[in-house]
Amino acid sequence: MQPARLTLLAALGLFTLHADAGEVRVAVAANFTAPMKQIAALFQADTGHTVQASYGATGKFYAQIKNGAPYDVLLAADDTTPARMATEGLADPASRFTYAVGKLALWSKKPGYVDARGDVLKGPFDKLAIANPKLAPYGVAAQETLQKLGLWSSVQSRIVMGENITQTLQFADTGAADLAFVAMSQTVKDGKPVGGSVWVVPQALYTPIRQDAIVLAQPQDKAAAVAFMNYLKSAKAVTVIRNFGYDLP
Structure with missing residues (x-):
């Protein structure tokens, strides 16, 4: 097969892989800023989905989400806030897991x-x-x-x-x-x-800092949100998380 044809097929394959790519809007606890930037870049390269990340205090994100802020996923700095959001109907309880221990x-x-x-x-x-x-x-x-x-x-x-x-x-x-x-x-x-x-x-x-992730109740693009949550558990993401000094549960 000619090299040009191989290149074309590869490009078509990449297009097919990323044709249904979406966007996930992630509210990220400030302590996780640096690892999140690395993970987001890897996630985008591997899946084609884009990440729109905002960084700040977990308590502030909770208040914003309760008032309708447009996020799809919360990466909290604790486990109590996501649990509370699940109880209040603000997020999907089944999606919650601990992504890092600070x-x-x-x-x-x-x-x-x-x-x-x-x-x-x-x-x-x-x-x-x-x-x-x-x-x-x-x-x-x-x-x-x-x-x-x-x-x-x-x-x-x-x-x-x-x-x-x-x-x-x-x-x-x-x-x-x-x-x-x-x-x-x-x-x-x-x-x-x-x-x-x-x-x-x-x-x-101090009380163990279990940091939980959760998908919000009505994500803009559920497929992209679920893909991101799954990627957080991948070997690539886990390597980044450990390199920044976090433990895993």
């Missing part, structure tokens, strides 16, 4: 500043950034950690709160805070530290 980390832009046990929290510092516990599950984990360490009362006056975990990291990255409780995924890329200094908080100090 880890909390204490991070500073300054190399050597954060020690291996987090004792820096007991010493003199100006500001500590955490995500707002009313909006972000990682903020809840940060508060639980400080309470279990017996430090919540002593540091409250020095806490600055981010609307989500991305803004919380920015506080420490720009010098507005000396320290920040962030997602471990924000401190690594492809399994390697991004710089600064970090303490990975022992998981005994």
